[in-house]
Amino acid sequence: MKSQKRTTIYDIAKKLNLNASSVSRALNNSSNVSEATRELIFKTAKELNYKQNSLASNLRKGHNQTIGVVVPRINQNFFANVIAGIEEITYQKGYNLIICQSNESHAREVKCINTLTNQHVSCIIISVSADFEDDSHLKNIKEQGIQLIQFDRVADQLDTLKVLNDNEQASMEAVTHMIEQGYQRIALLEGPQNLNIFRQRKAGYLAALKKHGIALIPELVMENAWTKELGAEATRKLLNLPNPPDAIFASTSDFSALGVLEIATKMGIRVPEDLGICGYSNEAFTEITSPAITTIDQHSVQMGKTIAKLYFDEAQPNEGNPSANTVNIQPELIIRESTLRKK
Amino acid sequence: MKSQKRTTIYDIAKKLNLNASSVSRALNNSSNVSEATRELIFKTAKELNYKQNSLASNLRKGHNQTIGVVVPRINQNFFANVIAGIEEITYQKGYNLIICQSNESHAREVKCINTLTNQHVSCIIISVSADFEDDSHLKNIKEQGIQLIQFDRVADQLDTLKVLNDNEQASMEAVTHMIEQGYQRIALLEGPQNLNIFRQRKAGYLAALKKHGIALIPELVMENAWTKELGAEATRKLLNLPNPPDAIFASTSDFSALGVLEIATKMGIRVPEDLGICGYSNEAFTEITSPAITTIDQHSVQMGKTIAKLYFDEAQPNEGNPSANTVNIQPELIIRESTLRKK
DNA sequence: CTGAAAGCGCTTACAG
DNA sequence: CTGAAAGCGCTTACAG
Numbered sequence: 001m002k003s004q005k006r007t008t009i010y011d012i013a014k015k016l017n018l019n020a021s022s023v024s025r026a027l028n029n030s031s032n033v034s035e036a037t038r039e040l041i042f043k044t045a046k047e048l049n050y051k052q053n054s055l056a057s058n059l060r061k062g063h064n065q066t067i068g069v070v071v072p073r074i075n076q077n078f079f080a081n082v083i084a085g086i087e088e089i090t091y092q093k094g095y096n097l098i099i100c101q102s103n104e105s106h107a108r109e110v111k112c113i114n115t116l117t118n119q120h121v122s123c124i125i126i127s128v129s130a131d132f133e134d135d136s137h138l139k140n141i142k143e144q145g146i147q148l149i150q151f152d153r154v155a156d157q158l159d160t161l162k163v164l165n166d167n168e169q170a171s172m173e174a175v176t177h178m179i180e181q182g183y184q185r186i187a188l189l190e191g192p193q194n195l196n197i198f199r200q201r202k203a204g205y206l207a208a209l210k211k212h213g214i215a216l217i218p219e220l221v222m223e224n225a226w227t228k229e230l231g232a233e234a235t236r237k238l239l240n241l242p243n244p245p246d247a248i249f250a251s252t253s254d255f256s257a258l259g260v261l262e263i264a265t266k267m268g269i270r271v272p273e274d275l276g277i278c279g280y281s282n283e284a285f286t287e288i289t290s291p292a293i294t295t296i297d298q299h300s301v302q303m304g305k306t307i308a309k310l311y312f313d314e315a316q317p318n319e320g321n322p323s324a325n326t327v328n329i330q331p332e333l334i335i336r337e338s339t340l341r342k343k
Numbered sequence: 344m345k346s347q348k349r350t351t352i353y354d355i356a357k358k359l360n361l362n363a364s365s366v367s368r369a370l371n372n373s374s375n376v377s378e379a380t381r382e383l384i385f386k387t388a389k390e391l392n393y394k395q396n397s398l399a400s401n402l403r404k405g406h407n408q409t410i411g412v413v414v415p416r417i418n419q420n421f422f423a424n425v426i427a428g429i430e431e432i433t434y435q436k437g438y439n440l441i442i443c444q445s446n447e448s449h450a451r452e453v454k455c456i457n458t459l460t461n462q463h464v465s466c467i468i469i470s471v472s473a474d475f476e477d478d479s480h481l482k483n484i485k486e487q488g489i490q491l492i493q494f495d496r497v498a499d500q501l502d503t504l505k506v507l508n509d510n511e512q513a514s515m516e517a518v519t520h521m522i523e524q525g526y527q528r529i530a531l532l533e534g535p536q537n538l539n540i541f542r543q544r545k546a547g548y549l550a551a552l553k554k555h556g557i558a559l560i561p562e563l564v565m566e567n568a569w570t571k572e573l574g575a576e577a578t579r580k581l582l583n584l585p586n587p588p589d590a591i592f593a594s595t596s597d598f599s600a601l602g603v604l605e606i607a608t609k610m611g612i613r614v615p616e617d618l619g620i621c622g623y624s625n626e627a628f629t630e631i632t633s634p635a636i637t638t639i640d641q642h643s644v645q646m647g648k649t650i651a652k653l654y655f656d657e658a659q660p661n662e663g664n665p666s667a668n669t670v671n672i673q674p675e676l677i678i679r680e681s682t683l684r685k686k
Numbered sequence: 687c688t689g690a691a692a693g694c695g696c697t698t699a700c701a702g
Numbered sequence: 703c704t705g706a707a708a709g710c711g712c713t714t715a716c717a718g
Contacts (some may be wrong), residue, residue, distance in 0.1 A: 006488065020695090037704085049486070051460050053402070054461045055401055055694085056402050056695035056697090058398055059696075074417075074427045080418035083442070084416065084444060088444075091443065094458075096443075097442050097443075099440050099441075115439065117438075121474075144349055144392070282648075283627075351712080352712070353712095362688065362689045364714080365687085366712060378687060399712040402695070403694050404694080
């Protein structure tokens, strides 16, 4: 934790009997330096193992080539992939990424935002925590000259750039697919309704039912079933109903879908014959369960790239969209055995 | 990408007819400020929406509460978990994390290191890329006053703090377990031998054979089988040998173990009766394949925490260890059906 | 307890 | 093409 004297442009200047400004110009490849001195300066810089101090440089230039990212968890497939996508682009641009995890806690999210605004990052990219209630911590970010981009889980009311999956469309497709496979009583495992994504997925479910003239059966909608354990618990209740469902749309995640599959298997219920199952996110394991689970791919790496490109003005928000500051990433329904009743 | 005028301590000072130094002292909770002015300053700071400029503060203080992390890929379970663990600790300490991914490319890794040294981070945490050959880019980091901590995949020769899994011990346990289950011809899928971790895993395999007086059969050792596809390919070759193995230790990853399982299933070979399989890493899916796969848990989140604690002097390198700058994280053999031949 | 000044390491108009 | 000076926004000895 100790620090040490490092060579500065003054050290180079002194050694060459030059002024620091010339050294700076040379190292920044400004035009106003003679070839001879430029070479000398580079040579000496190398000799003295000079490294620019970005802190000083950024302070002077009045900007900070750094972007902050706040996610609920780094080690969750979806977020890890989005971050990887963002990094891919920002790296090319010479920008750095500061990563914070809110651990699904709003209080901690507020602190993360504070750290990042203190750092004077040029952009904050955020997906809000599960206990999201209030967007006031995001409100004066822009006034500080910091760009704000929300993705996936967003504060709807806030007028910022947003990159979203079309959750409603994807859910509608998934449920429609199940209806077309002949499932009649499709249950929904829903997530916390304070999060836009879970509201949208529910909306897609309702829209699909409506479109096909199927009445909603309230007892088939299970609240807060967004982990494997909660998914399993909800499933047990559902399958013990006098009139149980013949399919379950685990709109919260593939993990809850896995909970569904495990309970069904345990109870000797055949999938997909007696029970159809659809998850959400296309986690790696959905491909290798037996049967393999139908799910929705969110194109998360691409999503990350789009977010970063948006910042660098290399992607544009949707034109003609009701909310013109939004980019919709089209998710993809991945049909597998767990919903394929008709061969 | 535009920036805007932000309030500084001078704005606060001017408004209160104070000197900037008093404002700075107050905001930093230094003792030498009267309660009255302190309160005034905090109130005004809030009114003017003041945010400290960490760039200036760090430049002046001569340090940077930032730690850089370089990993091959962010969106790989093991690394995502290690990063999550690191972040957990650094967050508590008020440090920021700058994340870079080398994408398994040495050239890009060198660039990442340069960015981080320019940033004057106080510590660099790295796991080297797959095409690691040369550690010269890591050599003069310390001389710049930057702490260097290597983990998992490390440059052996370099005298730095290291946090490692005891790959050799874990592999030896795994192979020993297979031998005790009655497997006689145990094949090894090995990874690139320029990486320490794969050399160690192989060493563990060899040690276990030796300990039990089993001769090494060279044709059962398959090089470079470190993806699902390569694992599958190697398995096909192995199982088509005149004298095929009765077990396969996929020391490279659970993904290659999955490749093994898929080929075995396809060829109608029973696991674990005719073929034992052991993977490495305890990926989530190993629990839900059928049969579930025996594997090794690397305690990756804990590993991340240990790395960060090491930096903050809250963890100590092993005493009495041949290399006293190393912390060994004890991995854990997770025994599941895929190797349980004796019930 | 408060102020005035110097300096962290750079960049950038302004002269010449 | 090169130099001298000012300033980015802070912090911190040094006075008083």
